[in-house]
Amino acid sequence: MLDLRSADARADLKRQAAEKAVEFVRSGMVLGLGAGTTVHFALLRIAQLLADGHLRDIRGVPCSLAVAEEARRLGIPLTTLDEHPWLDLTIDGADEVDSQLNLIKGGGGALLREKIVAQASRREIIVVDESKLSPALGTQRAVPVEVVPFGLRTQILFLESLGARVELRRGPDGTPVRTDQGNLLLDCHLGPIADPAALAACLAGRAGIVEHGLFIGLATDVIVAGHDGLRHLRQAGRGSAAP
Numbered sequence: 001m002l003d004l005r006s007a008d009a010r011a012d013l014k015r016q017a018a019e020k021a022v023e024f025v026r027s028g029m030v031l032g033l034g035a036g037t038t039v040h041f042a043l044l045r046i047a048q049l050l051a052d053g054h055l056r057d058i059r060g061v062p063c064s065l066a067v068a069e070e071a072r073r074l075g076i077p078l079t080t081l082d083e084h085p086w087l088d089l090t091i092d093g094a095d096e097v098d099s100q101l102n103l104i105k106g107g108g109g110a111l112l113r114e115k116i117v118a119q120a121s122r123r124e125i126i127v128v129d130e131s132k133l134s135p136a137l138g139t140q141r142a143v144p145v146e147v148v149p150f151g152l153r154t155q156i157l158f159l160e161s162l163g164a165r166v167e168l169r170r171g172p173d174g175t176p177v178r179t180d181q182g183n184l185l186l187d188c189h190l191g192p193i194a195d196p197a198a199l200a201a202c203l204a205g206r207a208g209i210v211e212h213g214l215f216i217g218l219a220t221d222v223i224v225a226g227h228d229g230l231r232h233l234r235q236a237g238r239g240s241a242a243p
Contacts, residue, residue: 012036013129013225014093018042020223020230021125026054030084032117033060033076034092035067035110038127042091043067046076061087063117063179064110081120090121093103094222096134096141096211097126101222101235102196104137106144109169109179115211118218126219130226136192137214142167143193144213145186146179151208155188157228158206162199183210200201 018041025031026048033043049055059079062068071078079086087216092114096104101230103126105111118124134140143164152168159166169177177185193199200214222233 004135007096010129010131014038014127015041015188016230017091017127017223017225018091019045020225020232021127021221022046022049024089024092024125024221025058026058026088027058028038029058029088030079030086031058031060032087032090032092032124033062033067033071033123034090034117034213035064035108036093037197038093038129039067039091042127043070043074043076047076049076050178052117056110059084060119061120063092063113064108067110068169084095085120087121089123090127091125091127092118094128094132094215094219095128095136095163096139096221097128097132097219098196100136100139101126101219101233102137102217103219104141104143105212105215106146106190107141109144109177111144111213112146112179112181112183112211115159115215115218118215122209123220124138124218125221125223127223128225130224133224134220136194137196140225142187143199144169145184145188145203146181146212148183148208148210153209155206159186162188162190162202169170221239 022045095107167187188209201213220235224231
Protein backbone atom coordinates (compact mmCIF):
# COMPACT_ATOMS: atom_id res chain seq x y z
CA MET A 1 0.00 0.00 0.00
CA LEU A 2 1.22 3.49 -0.86
CA ASP A 3 2.45 5.45 2.12
CA LEU A 4 0.69 8.82 1.84
CA ARG A 5 3.07 10.24 4.44
CA SER A 6 5.89 10.05 1.90
CA ALA A 7 6.49 13.31 0.04
CA ASP A 8 7.35 11.41 -3.14
CA ALA A 9 4.18 9.31 -2.89
CA ARG A 10 2.02 12.40 -2.34
CA ALA A 11 3.66 14.15 -5.29
CA ASP A 12 3.00 11.13 -7.53
CA LEU A 13 -0.66 11.09 -6.51
CA LYS A 14 -0.98 14.79 -7.25
CA ARG A 15 0.57 14.23 -10.68
CA GLN A 16 -1.85 11.39 -11.45
CA ALA A 17 -4.90 13.44 -10.47
CA ALA A 18 -3.72 16.51 -12.39
CA GLU A 19 -2.96 14.58 -15.55
CA LYS A 20 -6.38 12.92 -15.41
CA ALA A 21 -8.02 16.34 -15.18
CA VAL A 22 -6.11 17.52 -18.26
CA GLU A 23 -7.80 14.73 -20.26
CA PHE A 24 -10.93 16.90 -20.18
CA VAL A 25 -9.16 19.78 -21.95
CA ARG A 26 -9.94 20.26 -25.64
CA SER A 27 -8.33 22.45 -28.29
CA GLY A 28 -9.81 25.93 -28.45
CA MET A 29 -10.75 26.04 -24.77
CA VAL A 30 -10.25 28.97 -22.44
CA LEU A 31 -9.02 27.55 -19.15
CA GLY A 32 -8.81 28.72 -15.58
CA LEU A 33 -5.36 27.91 -14.22
CA GLY A 34 -5.55 27.29 -10.48
CA ALA A 35 -2.81 27.73 -7.93
CA GLY A 36 -0.97 25.19 -5.82
CA THR A 37 1.37 22.23 -6.06
CA THR A 38 -1.17 19.85 -7.61
CA VAL A 39 -2.05 22.23 -10.43
CA HIS A 40 1.66 22.60 -11.19
CA PHE A 41 1.51 19.10 -12.68
CA ALA A 42 -1.50 20.09 -14.80
CA LEU A 43 0.40 23.06 -16.19
CA LEU A 44 3.32 20.82 -17.10
CA ARG A 45 1.00 18.42 -18.92
CA ILE A 46 -0.85 21.17 -20.79
CA ALA A 47 2.46 22.70 -21.87
CA GLN A 48 3.66 19.31 -23.11
CA LEU A 49 0.48 18.70 -25.12
CA LEU A 50 0.74 22.18 -26.66
CA ALA A 51 4.37 21.61 -27.60
CA ASP A 52 3.52 18.20 -29.13
CA GLY A 53 0.64 19.66 -31.14
CA HIS A 54 -2.01 17.54 -29.41
CA LEU A 55 -3.63 20.72 -28.07
CA ARG A 56 -4.04 23.97 -30.01
CA ASP A 57 -5.47 27.43 -29.40
CA ILE A 58 -5.51 27.09 -25.63
CA ARG A 59 -5.66 30.24 -23.52
CA GLY A 60 -5.43 30.39 -19.77
CA VAL A 61 -6.59 32.75 -17.02
CA PRO A 62 -4.17 32.39 -14.08
CA CYS A 63 -5.40 32.55 -10.49
CA SER A 64 -2.27 34.21 -9.14
CA LEU A 65 0.72 36.24 -10.26
CA ALA A 66 2.96 33.24 -9.58
CA VAL A 67 0.82 30.98 -11.78
CA ALA A 68 0.90 33.58 -14.55
CA GLU A 69 4.69 33.64 -14.39
CA GLU A 70 4.93 29.85 -14.50
CA ALA A 71 2.45 29.57 -17.39
CA ARG A 72 4.41 32.10 -19.44
CA ARG A 73 7.63 30.21 -18.76
CA LEU A 74 6.00 26.98 -19.94
CA GLY A 75 4.63 28.60 -23.10
CA ILE A 76 0.93 28.53 -22.19
CA PRO A 77 -0.82 31.55 -23.78
CA LEU A 78 -2.67 33.75 -21.30
CA THR A 79 -5.76 35.89 -21.44
CA THR A 80 -8.00 37.71 -18.95
CA LEU A 81 -11.55 37.48 -17.66
CA ASP A 82 -12.24 40.86 -19.23
CA GLU A 83 -11.50 39.33 -22.64
CA HIS A 84 -13.18 35.99 -21.83
CA PRO A 85 -15.67 36.38 -18.97
CA TRP A 86 -16.79 32.74 -19.23
CA LEU A 87 -14.30 29.91 -19.00
CA ASP A 88 -14.80 26.45 -20.46
CA LEU A 89 -13.00 24.65 -17.66
CA THR A 90 -10.83 25.34 -14.63
CA ILE A 91 -8.38 22.94 -13.03
CA ASP A 92 -7.58 23.76 -9.41
CA GLY A 93 -6.61 22.10 -6.15
CA ALA A 94 -8.15 22.14 -2.67
CA ASP A 95 -7.03 21.88 0.93
CA GLU A 96 -10.09 19.91 2.08
CA VAL A 97 -13.11 18.34 0.32
CA ASP A 98 -16.32 17.12 1.96
CA SER A 99 -18.86 14.57 0.72
CA GLN A 100 -20.91 17.31 -0.98
CA LEU A 101 -17.81 18.48 -2.91
CA ASN A 102 -17.65 21.68 -0.90
CA LEU A 103 -14.10 22.87 -0.39
CA ILE A 104 -11.66 24.72 1.78
CA LYS A 105 -9.15 26.55 -0.39
CA GLY A 106 -6.63 29.30 0.11
CA GLY A 107 -3.67 27.53 1.67
CA GLY A 108 -1.54 29.18 -0.98
CA GLY A 109 -3.17 32.57 -0.47
CA ALA A 110 -4.88 32.89 -3.87
CA LEU A 111 -8.45 32.31 -2.65
CA LEU A 112 -9.97 35.55 -3.98
CA ARG A 113 -8.82 35.09 -7.57
CA GLU A 114 -9.48 31.35 -7.38
CA LYS A 115 -13.09 32.00 -6.39
CA ILE A 116 -13.61 34.65 -9.07
CA VAL A 117 -12.30 32.21 -11.68
CA ALA A 118 -14.39 29.35 -10.27
CA GLN A 119 -17.57 31.41 -10.47
CA ALA A 120 -16.78 32.22 -14.11
CA SER A 121 -16.19 28.56 -15.03
CA ARG A 122 -18.68 26.28 -16.72
CA ARG A 123 -16.79 23.38 -15.20
CA GLU A 124 -14.57 23.40 -12.11
CA ILE A 125 -12.38 20.30 -11.81
CA ILE A 126 -10.63 19.92 -8.46
CA VAL A 127 -7.60 17.63 -8.22
CA VAL A 128 -6.51 16.19 -4.86
CA ASP A 129 -4.95 13.18 -3.25
CA GLU A 130 -7.20 11.17 -0.95
CA SER A 131 -5.73 12.71 2.22
CA LYS A 132 -7.75 15.85 1.39
CA LEU A 133 -11.12 14.08 1.73
CA SER A 134 -12.92 14.86 4.96
CA PRO A 135 -16.25 14.04 6.64
CA ALA A 136 -16.71 17.74 7.44
CA LEU A 137 -14.92 20.89 6.36
CA GLY A 138 -12.69 22.27 9.09
CA THR A 139 -11.80 18.84 10.44
CA GLN A 140 -8.31 18.96 8.95
CA ARG A 141 -7.73 22.52 7.81
CA ALA A 142 -8.23 26.08 8.93
CA VAL A 143 -10.45 28.37 6.88
CA PRO A 144 -8.38 31.17 5.34
CA VAL A 145 -9.99 34.60 5.47
CA GLU A 146 -8.58 37.49 3.44
CA VAL A 147 -9.03 40.86 5.16
CA VAL A 148 -8.03 44.44 4.46
CA PRO A 149 -5.28 45.69 6.80
CA PHE A 150 -7.49 48.47 8.18
CA GLY A 151 -9.29 47.33 11.32
CA LEU A 152 -7.43 44.04 11.54
CA ARG A 153 -8.07 43.62 15.27
CA THR A 154 -11.81 44.04 14.81
CA GLN A 155 -11.83 41.19 12.28
CA ILE A 156 -9.88 38.93 14.61
CA LEU A 157 -12.37 39.60 17.43
CA PHE A 158 -15.31 38.97 15.11
CA LEU A 159 -13.89 35.65 13.94
CA GLU A 160 -13.12 34.65 17.52
CA SER A 161 -16.75 35.39 18.41
CA LEU A 162 -17.69 32.68 15.87
CA GLY A 163 -15.59 30.18 17.79
CA ALA A 164 -12.43 30.38 15.70
CA ARG A 165 -8.87 30.24 16.92
CA VAL A 166 -7.34 32.87 14.66
CA GLU A 167 -3.76 33.11 13.43
CA LEU A 168 -2.35 35.88 11.27
CA ARG A 169 -0.50 34.12 8.48
CA ARG A 170 3.21 34.95 8.45
CA GLY A 171 6.02 34.11 6.09
CA PRO A 172 9.29 32.35 6.95
CA ASP A 173 10.80 35.69 7.97
CA GLY A 174 7.98 36.34 10.44
CA THR A 175 6.37 39.18 8.51
CA PRO A 176 2.66 39.01 7.64
CA VAL A 177 1.90 37.36 4.31
CA ARG A 178 0.36 39.68 1.73
CA THR A 179 -1.97 38.46 -0.99
CA ASP A 180 -1.68 39.54 -4.62
CA GLN A 181 -4.18 42.26 -3.68
CA GLY A 182 -2.00 43.48 -0.79
CA ASN A 183 -4.34 42.16 1.89
CA LEU A 184 -3.71 39.99 4.97
CA LEU A 185 -4.70 36.39 5.66
CA LEU A 186 -6.26 35.09 8.86
CA ASP A 187 -6.28 31.31 9.30
CA CYS A 188 -9.36 30.35 11.31
CA HIS A 189 -9.24 27.02 13.14
CA LEU A 190 -12.87 26.06 13.72
CA GLY A 191 -12.93 22.29 13.91
CA PRO A 192 -15.69 20.44 12.02
CA ILE A 193 -18.12 22.99 10.57
CA ALA A 194 -21.77 21.96 10.99
CA ASP A 195 -23.16 24.30 8.31
CA PRO A 196 -20.47 25.57 5.87
CA ALA A 197 -23.00 27.45 3.74
CA ALA A 198 -24.29 29.42 6.72
CA LEU A 199 -20.77 30.25 7.84
CA ALA A 200 -19.89 31.35 4.30
CA ALA A 201 -22.88 33.69 4.23
CA CYS A 202 -21.94 35.11 7.62
CA LEU A 203 -18.38 35.83 6.53
CA ALA A 204 -19.52 37.31 3.21
CA GLY A 205 -21.68 39.84 5.05
CA ARG A 206 -18.85 41.28 7.14
CA ALA A 207 -17.27 44.56 6.00
CA GLY A 208 -13.50 44.29 5.82
CA ILE A 209 -13.54 40.60 4.94
CA VAL A 210 -12.58 40.55 1.29
CA GLU A 211 -13.10 36.80 0.76
CA HIS A 212 -13.03 33.47 2.58
CA GLY A 213 -11.80 30.01 1.69
CA LEU A 214 -15.15 28.20 1.82
CA PHE A 215 -16.06 27.21 -1.74
CA ILE A 216 -19.69 26.09 -1.60
CA GLY A 217 -21.28 24.43 -4.62
CA LEU A 218 -18.57 25.54 -7.04
CA ALA A 219 -16.79 22.25 -7.80
CA THR A 220 -18.43 20.22 -10.59
CA ASP A 221 -15.86 17.42 -10.47
CA VAL A 222 -13.23 16.16 -8.04
CA ILE A 223 -10.45 13.86 -9.24
CA VAL A 224 -9.06 11.92 -6.28
CA ALA A 225 -5.83 9.94 -6.46
CA GLY A 226 -5.23 7.26 -3.85
CA HIS A 227 -3.57 3.94 -3.26
CA ASP A 228 -6.52 2.22 -5.00
CA GLY A 229 -6.20 4.37 -8.12
CA LEU A 230 -8.17 7.35 -9.41
CA ARG A 231 -11.75 8.25 -8.52
CA HIS A 232 -13.92 10.77 -10.32
CA LEU A 233 -16.53 12.39 -8.07
CA ARG A 234 -19.21 14.54 -9.69
CA GLN A 235 -21.66 17.13 -8.49
CA ALA A 236 -25.14 15.83 -9.31
CA GLY A 237 -26.47 17.32 -12.53
CA ARG A 238 -23.22 19.11 -13.40
CA GLY A 239 -20.20 18.28 -15.50
CA SER A 240 -19.80 15.62 -18.17
CA ALA A 241 -19.25 11.94 -17.57
CA ALA A 242 -16.61 11.36 -20.21
CA PRO A 243 -13.32 13.14 -20.91
